[in-house]
Amino acid sequence: MTFSLKGKTFVIMGIANKRSIGWGIARSLHNAGAQLIFTYNRDRMEKNVRDLAEGLEGETPLVLQCDVSNDESIQSFFHAVKEKVGVIHGIAHCVAFANREDLEGEFVDTSREGFLLAHNVSSYSLTAVAREARPLMTEGGSIITITYLGGERVVRNYNVMGVAKASLEANVKYLANDLGKDGIRVNAISAGPIRTLSAKGIRDFNSVLNEIEERAPLRRSVTAEEVGDTALFLLSDLSRGVTGENIHVDSGFHIIS
Ligand SMILES: CCCCCCc1ccc(Oc2ccc(Oc3cccc(O)n3)cc2)c(O)c1
Numbered sequence: 696m697t698f699s700l701k702g703k704t705f706v707i708m709g710i711a712n713k714r715s716i717g718w719g720i721a722r723s724l725h726n727a728g729a730q731l732i733f734t735y736n737r738d739r740m741e742k743n744v745r746d747l748a749e750g751l752e753g754e755t756p757l758v759l760q761c762d763v764s765n766d767e768s769i770q771s772f773f774h775a776v777k778e779k780v781g782v783i784h785g786i787a788h789c790v791a792f793a794n795r796e797d798l799e800g801e802f803v804d805t806s807r808e809g810f811l812l813a814h815n816v817s818s819y820s821l822t823a824v825a826r827e828a829r830p831l832m833t834e835g836g837s838i839i840t841i842t843y844l845g846g847e848r849v850v851r852n853y854n855v856m857g858v859a860k861a862s863l864e865a866n867v868k869y870l871a872n873d874l875g876k877d878g879i880r881v882n883a884i885s886a887g888p889i890r891t892l893s894a895k896g897i898r899d900f901n902s903v904l905n906e907i908e909e910r911a912p913l914r915r916s917v918t919a920e921e922v923g924d925t926a927l928f929l930l931s932d933l934s935r936g937v938t939g940e941n942i943h944v945d946s947g948f949h950i951i952s
Pocket residue numbers: 791792793794795842843845850851852853856887888889891892893894895896897900903
């Protein structure tokens with residue numbers, strides 16, 4: 696068993712730019728020999744994602760639109776993937792969203808609409824993607840998603856996204872149970888704070904990053920590349936006995952009260 700992914704195809708959903716966690720995953724998988732397919736949600740992201748794809752040496756990854764909050768969009772995306780490559784061996788789901796006003800102040804003030812939006816995009820989308828991808832994963836495979844400590848315990852300002860991540864982490868376990876009989880594993884990576892485009896939506900993000908550097912066992916923050924290497928483990932046969940798991944790539948911060 697190796698971490699080589701030669702001859703295998705993976706979908707990476709949610710790359711926005713070169714700082715994205717999804718791009719860190721793409722580089723680890725590409726270096727292990729995988730064939731990649733990237734998705735973008737909004738047209739304004741298409742150019743960024745296409746430019747990154749074209750910068751990879753060898754065959755340029757497919758770049759296709761997919762709005763994970765829309766079932767038809769997911770269905771037509773996987774229909775196109777079936778046409779173009781037939782079989783896929785895994786998915787990295789790196790997609791989340793919450794309204795900015797729901798990422799500060801008191802959680803109790805979250806609107807019904809904001810709560811549903813955050814859960815629709817950040818948690819239910821994994822269920823819908825797994826359902827539509829299942830028929831293409833005829834050789835088995837592995838699905839991963841990205842979560843954060845704020846889904847396990849209260850982190851100031853994370854608010855509705857923390858509740859959505861708690862849902863996502865339970866989602867992983869129920870999907871792992873359903874899909875295990877098809878040889879499809881489902882796991883989460885709980886990433887420490889990384890300065891991505893999404894992180895700009897979080898009030899006082901910098902103070903959380905500083906706290907990690909001062910108090911985490913490794914006394915430093917983590918990088919998208921480090922998350923990418925754990926993703927390579929979870930998406931390769933090295934983790935063939937692991938499913939329903941949540942691996943913290945956070946400099947050990949989750950063990951500190
Ligand atoms: C207070 C917690 C500090 C550490 C947060 C680490 C983190 C950083 C980014 C994360 O991903 C998102 C994704 C979308 C998101 O919603 C956004 C992002 C930008 C603008 C906006 O209107 N919503 C918020 C965080 C995430 O789930 C967790």
